[in-house]
Amino acid sequence: MPDMILTAKSVEDVKSIINEKLISENVQTVMVIDGAGNILAHCGQDADGLDAISLAALTAANFGATSQIAKLIGENDFSLLYHKGEKANIHFARLGGEMILVSIFGDDVSLGLVRVRVEELADDINQIFEG
């Protein structure tokens, strides 16, 4: 896993497409993180309302743990995870390579929409961050 260098432009570009595709549809928070639990980009609800560092670390660990479960049933990895809560739901998707996109949204947003939009975003985000 190589070190990653983010430029102001790459972060802004990623944030702008996330805002356009997800935040504009009422998704509360979207984060792009790497496999080590670093936050690469954070859109939507600000850091005061959410412990983003812990969320990123746990997400990376959760993905690592579930990929071991995947191996136990003969899969290489699970590319997306979804947890449903009473008011808030969380959707995790692997963006190819080491990056994970985390979306937090309420019941007013449909899971199908999030899935479609995340799929549309994956290639673009990959291209911007990994070139």
Next chain:
Amino acid sequence: MALIDLGKKEVHCKIVYYGAGRCGKTTNLLYIYNAMSDNDRGKMLTIDTKGDRTLFFDLLPLNLGKISGFDIRIQLYTVPGQVMYEATRKLVLKGVDGLVFVADPLKVRQERNIESLEDLRRNLADHGLNLKEMPLVLQYNKRDLCETPVPTLSVEELEQDLNQEYQAPGFEAIATKGPGVFETLKEISKRTVNYVAQKHLFNK
């Protein structure tokens, strides 16, 4: 894996405290957490487990000030020490930039220390990393036990067992009370930031 954010002028590094079960890794983090001011520390994340053992990991984010205009942000992680949690340890080591190996001085744990260091070397190798080339600090913890009748190992014996190959700096510590905890943290932070900075910031 260090993350360098040129837009926000931040450098993020990951330091992992490694060692056999019950050697005091979480105790180190707790002492640091309690001793630092709210401005310099983030929330400490511990995943609740039954009993006092770490099941997954602990995480403590810290701000260490500025170097060359870059804010240095460090995330301290611990791993579960128990032998059976090897997969979790490997997971936590993903993207690590610096390592602290905490050694237990109890004579009955001599083999465990050696096994744990070997486990670290092996798990890093699986991530394509070589322990000899990485920032590493050893901490000889629980030195207060040496004054009790419990059979313990001297620092020389621990050096002999663990540090012959690596020649890393070592610190005596009593993580429950504080001595040696910040000395260890300072040294590993310095080495890790240096390692990352040499690679990216000053090398251009």
